[in-house]
Amino acid sequence: MDSTVTQVGMGIVTIYALFGDDIRVLSTNTYGDPVFWSLNAFCLGAFTLEIVLTCIAKVSYHFGINMLYCVEGIRASRVSIKVLVTVYLLLML
Numbered sequence: 395m396d397s398t399v400t401q402v403g404m405g406i407v408t409i410y411a412l413f414g415d416d417i418r419v420l421s422t423n424t425y426g427d428p429v430f431w432s433l434n435a436f437c438l439g440a441f442t443l444e445i446v447l448t449c450i451a452k453v454s455y456h457f458g459i460n461m462l463y464c465v466e467g468i469r470a471s472r473v474s475i476k477v478l479v480t481v482y483l484l485l486m487l
Contacts, residue, residue: 395448404444411437411469415476431480434473441470 410433418430445466 395444395451400444404440407437407440408469411441411473427480431477434477438470438473438477441466441473445470 414430414433414437418426422430
């Protein structure tokens with residue numbers, strides 16, 4: 395989990411999670427939304443997988459509360475809420 399490839403990959407995912415919705419609003423119409431929703435779901439999965447694998451790989455974590463992982467959990471839940479609301483709104487149409 396501490397490899398350079400993992401750190402760079404999760405950095406890219408984090409940057410997308412922070413700015414992806416802004417890029418979506420500025421650059422696409424409603425037809426491009428499903429692509430961004432899929433990317434949001436991927437981010438949610440990547441953050442969740444990172445938290446779980448780090449807790450398994452690092453003996454000192456033991457699913458304890460660490461500030462960095464709390465922030466990542468909040469960010470992942472934000473993405474999941476966006477996905478759920480979007481799916482709900484699509485089903486309502």
